[in-house]
Amino acid sequence: MSQVLSELGKILEERKAADAEKSYVASLYRSGLNKILEKVGEEATETIIAAKDAKTNGNNEEVIYETADLWFHTLVMLSELGEGPEAVIAELERRFDLSGLEEKANRTKK
Numbered sequence: 001m002s003q004v005l006s007e008l009g010k011i012l013e014e015r016k017a018a019d020a021e022k023s024y025v026a027s028l029y030r031s032g033l034n035k036i037l038e039k040v041g042e043e044a045t046e047t048i049i050a051a052k053d054a055k056t057n058g059n060n061e062e063v064i065y066e067t068a069d070l071w072f073h074t075l076v077m078l079s080e081l082g083e084g085p086e087a088v089i090a091e092l093e094r095r096f097d098l099s100g101l102e103e104k105a106n107r108t109k110k
C-alpha cells in the first residue's frame, strides 16, 4: 500500500484524540458523520467539474488537486466508521485478476 495512504490513515486515527480547535480532521469528527458526508459530496462535485474543465482546457492540475481532496475526505469518512485505507487497498487487490465485467456479475449474485 502507498506509504502516504498508510501514514495518513495513522494520522487520521490519532486525530480522534486531538483538539478540534487545532485540527481540521478533529473538527470533522466533532461535527459528525453527516458533515463528513457533506464534504465527500462537495468534493465529488468539485472533482467532476474539474474533470470537465480539464477536458476542455487540457490542464489536469485542478482535477488532481480536487481528487486529492476527495480521497482525503473519503478516508476521513472510513476512519469515522472504524476503517482504514488498508481495507480499500485489500479490496482493490482482491479484484486484481478479475475482469470488471466478471466482478460486476459476481456482485449481483450476492
Ligand SMILES: N=c1c2ncn([C@@H]3O[C@H](COP(=O)(O)OP(=O)(O)OP(=O)(O)O)[C@@H](O)[C@H]3O)c2ncn1[C@@H]1O[C@H](COP(=O)(O)O)[C@@H](O)[C@H]1O
Binding pocket: 008, 011, 015, 022, 023, 024, 025, 026, 042, 068, 069, 072
Ligand atoms: N490531506 C489533508 C487535507 N486535504 C484537504 N484538507 C482540508 O480539507 C478542506 C477542504 O475543504 P474546502 O475546500 O471545502 O475548504 P473549506 O472551505 O475550508 O471547508 P468548509 O469550511 O466548507 O468545511 C480544507 O480545509 C483543507 O485544508 C486536508 N486537511 C488535512 N489533510 C491531512 O490530514 C492531516 C491532519 O490534518 P489536521 O487534522 O488539520 O492536523 C494533515 O497533516 C494532512 O496530512
